[in-house]
Amino acid sequence: MAVKDRDRFSTSTRLKLLGEQTAARVYRSQTKRQARRSRLTGRAALLALVLCSLIVALAYPMRQYVSQRAEVADLEHRQEQARQRVEQLRDLKARWQDDAYAEHQIRQRLHYVMPGENGYIVVDPDAAKQARAGQGAADRPWYTNVWDGVDKSDAADQ
Numbered sequence: 494m495a496v497k498d499r500d501r502f503s504t505s506t507r508l509k510l511l512g513e514q515t516a517a518r519v520y521r522s523q524t525k526r527q528a529r530r531s532r533l534t535g536r537a538a539l540l541a542l543v544l545c546s547l548i549v550a551l552a553y554p555m556r557q558y559v560s561q562r563a564e565v566a567d568l569e570h571r572q573e574q575a576r577q578r579v580e581q582l583r584d585l586k587a588r589w590q591d592d593a594y595a596e597h598q599i600r601q602r603l604h605y606v607m608p609g610e611n612g613y614i615v616v617d618p619d620a621a622k623q624a625r626a627g628q629g630a631a632d633r634p635w636y637t638n639v640w641d642g643v644d645k646s647d648a649a650d651q
Contacts, residue, residue: 588594599605606612 589598604612604614
């Protein structure tokens, strides 16, 4: 028994026992950490999977919703413009119902005169020259018009 007690308290035995206990603690702590990490990682992966699936599931309907809201806003804007145009046309129709307005427009646009009046038109000489120049360009071949345009732009540079 004395040898057993002596062996129990020897330095090598104590160091060996201490090393085994330390190794057991280290091993236990590593397994606990690994168990905790794997549990947390699994939960995090599941949470990430659920969030990604929700985002994917809701992305297309949200895109459709936003595009449809924009389309509705555009259609409402067009409808408001159409209402304004209808109001303008109603006002114009009401004006044409008035005989004085119709007579004024007929005189101005069609150059009509009442019996006993003398009609005349004042023509701006510059406007007449521009009109004649435009008519002459239509009678010529297209390549002549292009060449004249090149000459005019070259003259403008100088």
